[in-house]
Amino acid sequence: MPKDVDSDILCFLRKSENGLLEIGYTVRKVASSQPLVSEKISFEVFGSEYSDEDLIYIHKLEDLKKRYTCVRRTRGDGNCFYRAFGFSYFERLLQDKKELQRFTDVAKSTRDDLIKLGFPEFTIDDFHENFMEVVGKLESEFTLTELTDTFNDQGLSDYLIVYLRLIVSGFLQKEAEFYTNFIEGDRSIKEFCNQEVEPMGKESDHIHIIALTNALGVPVRVEYMDRGEGDQCNHHDFPDGSKPGVILLYRPGHYDILYT
Amino acid sequence: MANIAVQRIKREFKEVVKSDEAAKSMIHLDMGSSENMMELTGTISGPPDTPYAGGTYILDIRIPETYPFNPPKVKFNTKIWHPNISSATGAICLDILKDQWAAAMTLRTVLLSLQALLASPEPDDPQDAVVAKQFKENPDIFFQTATHWTQAYAKGSTPVPEYSDKVTQLMGMGFEEHKARVALSNNNWNVECATENLLS
Numbered sequence: 001m002p003k004d005v006d007s008d009i010l011c012f013l014r015k016s017e018n019g020l021l022e023i024g025y026t027v028r029k030v031a032s033s034q035p036l037v038s039e040k041i042s043f044e045v046f047g048s049e050y051s052d053e054d055l056i057y058i059h060k061l062e063d064l065k066k067r068y069t070c071v072r073r074t075r076g077d078g079n080c081f082y083r084a085f086g087f088s089y090f091e092r093l094l095q096d097k098k099e100l101q102r103f104t105d106v107a108k109s110t111r112d113d114l115i116k117l118g119f120p121e122f123t124i125d126d127f128h129e130n131f132m133e134v135v136g137k138l139e140s141e142f143t144l145t146e147l148t149d150t151f152n153d154q155g156l157s158d159y160l161i162v163y164l165r166l167i168v169s170g171f172l173q174k175e176a177e178f179y180t181n182f183i184e185g186d187r188s189i190k191e192f193c194n195q196e197v198e199p200m201g202k203e204s205d206h207i208h209i210i211a212l213t214n215a216l217g218v219p220v221r222v223e224y225m226d227r228g229e230g231d232q233c234n235h236h237d238f239p240d241g242s243k244p245g246v247i248l249l250y251r252p253g254h255y256d257i258l259y260t
Numbered sequence: 261m262a263n264i265a266v267q268r269i270k271r272e273f274k275e276v277v278k279s280d281e282a283a284k285s286m287i288h289l290d291m292g293s294s295e296n297m298m299e300l301t302g303t304i305s306g307p308p309d310t311p312y313a314g315g316t317y318i319l320d321i322r323i324p325e326t327y328p329f330n331p332p333k334v335k336f337n338t339k340i341w342h343p344n345i346s347s348a349t350g351a352i353c354l355d356i357l358k359d360q361w362a363a364a365m366t367l368r369t370v371l372l373s374l375q376a377l378l379a380s381p382e383p384d385d386p387q388d389a390v391v392a393k394q395f396k397e398n399p400d401i402f403f404q405t406a407t408h409w410t411q412a413y414a415k416g417s418t419p420v421p422e423y424s425d426k427v428t429q430l431m432g433m434g435f436e437e438h439k440a441r442v443a444l445s446n447n448n449w450n451v452e453c454a455t456e457n458l459l460s
Binding site for chain 1: 263264268271275328329330359360361362363364365366369
C-alpha cells in the first residue's frame with residue numbers, strides 16, 4: 001500500500017440481479033489516525049469492513065476463524081510487515097525468556113555485521129543501541145501495555161523499524177551471491193537494498209521476509225487472504241517446514257497480526 | 261517526534277564539524293539564524309576538474325519534523341548551471357533526497373552526495389531540461405556556460421571572456437544582467453536568439 005493514503009478501495013466482482021458480472025467495492029480506511037498497532041480485535045469487527053456480497057473474502061474469513069481467535073491491525077504505511085513482525089515477536093518474547101536470551105545474542109551481533117559491510121557507525125550505533133534498549137526491557141521491565149505504547153509512539157516505533165530494515169539489508173548484502181538471483185531487473189543487491197529495503201515506507205516482498213527470518217532465526221507463517229480461488233486461506237511458512245513463532249495475515253499490500 | 265529530529269541534528273552537526281571533509285574545507289554546515297536547528301545552511305566547494313571548480317555553493321537545508329525518517333529538504337541557494345539542478349529555483353533532482361532516503365544517512369552524506377553530483381551529472385534524469393539538452397548536444401558550450409556561471413555566482417575565478425562580453429552587450433541594450441545571462445545560456449550564447457527571447 002502506498003504511503004500517505006487515506007483509504008484504499010477494494011474492488012470485487014459480483015453477480016448483479018440480471019445475472020451479469022458487475023464490479024462492487026468497499027472502502028478500507030487506513031487514515032493516519034489509525035493506531036500503528038491496534039488492540040486485539042475479534043473477527044466480527046475485523047470482517048465488518050467487507051460487504052456481505054464479497055463472497056470470496058467472507059468464506060476466507062470463516063476459514064480463518066476456525067484456526068485463529070483474533071487479529072491485531074497495523075497501519076498501512078508501507079512499514080506494516082516490519083511493524084507486525086516486530087510487535088508480534090516482541091510480544092512473544094515477553095513470555096519466552098529462553099528465546100529472549102537467544103535473540104539478544106543474535107541482535108547484538110547484527111551491529112558488527114553492519115559495520116563490516118560499510119554502514120556508517122555514527123547512525124548504526126544510534127539505531128542499534130535504541131533497539132537493544134527496547135529488547136533489554138522485554139526481560140522484566142515491560143508490560144504488554146508498555147510494549148503496545150512503544151510501538152504506537154511514532155518516533156520510538158519507527159526507530160525499531162529502521163533497525164529491522166537495516167538487518168534485512170545487511171543480511172541480503174552479506175549473502176549477496178545467493179540472493180542476487182532473486183532480484184528483478186539488472187539491479188545489484190546493494191542497489192536493491194538502497195531502493196527497496198532501507199527507505200521507510202517501502203513495502204516488503206518474499207525476499208524481505210526470507211531475509212529477516214533467516215537473519216534473526218525467527219520463523220514466520222503468513223496466511224494469504226487474497227482473491228485467489230477457494231474458500232480457504234493458503235499459508236506459507238518461512239522457512240519451509242519450520243514451527244512459526246510469528247503469524248501474519250496478508251491481504252494484498254498489507255500485513256496484520258494473527259493469534260491462535 | 262520533533263525531539264528526535266533535534267537530538268539527531270545536534271549530533272550530526274558535530275559529525276560534520278569534526279569530519280575530514282570539513283577539515284579540508286570541502287563541506288561546511290552552519291546553523292544560520294535559526295535557533296531551533298530546523299533551518300540550516302550547508303556549503304560545498306565545487307569539485308576539481310569540473311566547471312564548478314573554485315566555486316562555493318550555499319545550500320538551504322530544512323529539517324522536517326519527521327527527520328531522520330524523512331529526508332531533509334535541500335535546494336541550492338547559489339545559482340548553478342547543472343542538468344540535475346534547476347537554474348531558476350535551485351531545486352535538486354537526487355534520489356537520496358526523494359524516495360531513496362534512509363534514516364541511516366546524515367547531512368554529511370547529503371553534502372558529499374551533492375558534491376559527487378556536481379562531478380557526475382545525470383542528464384537522463386534531469387531537473388532542468390534545457391541544461392540537460394545542452395549537456396548532451398553541445399558539451400563544450402555546456403562546460404563553458406557552467407564555468408561562466410561559477411564565476412558569476414559562486415565566486416569562481418575562471419573567466420569566460422567571450423560569454424562575459426555577450427552579457428555586457430545585452431546589458432548595454434538595457435536588459436538586466438541575470439536575465440541576460442539566462443537568455444544567452446538558454447540559447448547557446450546566440451545573441452540574436454537571446455535578444456528575441458528577452459523581448460518576447
